[in-house]
Amino acid sequence: MAEATMADVLVIGGGVAGVGAGAFIAADARVVVLEREAAIGYHATSRSAAVYIRNYGNATLRALNASAEPFLTEPEGVSDRSLLSPRGQLMIAREDETSALDAYLDGASGIARIAPEDAVALFPILRREGLAAAAHEPAASDIDVDRLLQGLARLLRVRGGLIVTGAAVGALARSGGAWRAETRQGVFEAPVVVNAAGAWADTVAALAGLRPVGLTPYRRSAAILPAPDGFNVSRWPLIVSAAETFYAKPEAGRLMVSPADEDAVEPHDAWPDEMVLAEGLHRYEQAVTTPVTRVERSWAGLRTFAPDRTPVVGFSAAAEGFFWLAGQGGYGVQTAPALSRLAADLVAGRAAALPETVVRALDPARLAAPGPGRAA
Structure with missing residues (x-):
């Protein structure tokens, strides 16, 4: 032996x-x-x-998020400076998604409803037509x-x-x-x-x-798109649909877009499903005023949940x-x-x-x- x-x-x-x-x-x-x-x-x-989002998840997860924030801000023994940098989260809702937005805001802190016009000011390529409601969480942050x-x-x-x-x-x-x-x-x-x-x-x-x-492991895909012509996206917030049908965030001068897919799979080295990715990019494209012209790269990971x-x-x-x-x-x-x-x-x-x-x-x-x- x-x-x-x-x-x-x-x-x-x-x-x-x-x-x-x-x-x-x-x-x-x-x-x-x-x-x-x-x-x-x-x-x-x-x-x-x-991304660090204090209000992400159920009540237990929100308690864990809040408990983790002081360490992420002052990571003694791990780094000499904060692991967080300002980003902000903008949640948007069509008329049929307003109940999902209401549910997210229930019990949340540090997030407030804003007018659709203010949402467009934060994310300038956001399509105003069809936008029924929005909420902004300024303290959401990128994590290194x-x-x-x-x-x-x-x-x-x-x-x-x-x-x-x-x-x-x-x-x-x-x-x-x-x-x-x-x-x-x-x-x-x-x-x-x-x-x-x-x-x-x-x-x-x-x-x-x-x-x-x-x-159960679930696949989650993402793609990097070029920044829209004429825009500096670096200070834009993460944007997510209230029903979580897509989200997007600035990433090194480009935009990372995810279809927010959640397909149950066996444990494996994940890769994106091209059709799922294309459908998600279409949902994102319907919410903005600029077309998706090119995908620079894509990937997928597994998010594993208990029942x-x-x-x-x-x-x-x-x-x-x-x-x-x-x-x-x-x-x-x-x-x-x-x-x-x-x-x-x-x-x-x-x-x-x-x-x-x-x-x-x-x-x-x-x-x-x-x-x-x-x-x-």
Whole structure:
């Protein structure tokens, strides 16, 4: 039997969730992060829209967003300056989308309705005809995702942690009080394993003999378009339809446009569906006054959701030392600081900094269901 590398905590998954959790946990423990790809952040993290929107998501997610904001603004140990830069979010609604806008504004803070004419002033190519309502969230910000991820990886290493790439886990079992993970890069053992495997998190659970919690990866596509002739787009806000049929934001002097697609797929290295992308670009084109003339490049990523669209964070009730950190959906980057801190608190056995109502809402026990294998 191969000699194992020993640790206190193994983290499976090297996206921003896994690297972030590893960095925070490493303040108190020896941590090894196992990443299946050749580099960290390869899948969802590097394909994110990279925007912090405090009001994005349900009540639990909004609480996580608010908790993460101070760290994103003052990322001690990760960067010497804020990871956020001003962007703003403009939500627009046709007459048939006004109820969706009303629902988004319910319980939201820092966002206000504005006149359609003011919306056009913020996003000058917006088509005024058919625009029934709009709302503006000035504090929405771009996130420097690469600086966040690399800063967390650096912090993890400074604290004595190890990141192993090309280390897809092929077997995972508990024996003698420790989890044993077998990879092409060697064997690793620790009393605690954190399942931060993103779209593959239910697969990792199955390796451990646990029932899946019902995570579903959904494809989300995006394209880069040239800036409209005669316009400097750099200070325009992110624009999103209230029914989320498309969104667009400035990106390095161009416009990134997404059809906001959400097609259920198996875990894989995602690529865009050309027809889905074309349909989304058409919806965007109907909302603006300038035609789409060229796509410079396109890509897709996976956003993985639990059935209730709330992250799954906490120890399994069925397997000692198995910790879930999954189901972040489209909120993974902006909630990473809050969930990393929570993971560190729970793994260390100390009281969480987050409100108890939020911690309970994240608990994997809520998703337990009958079936073969042990419960989540």
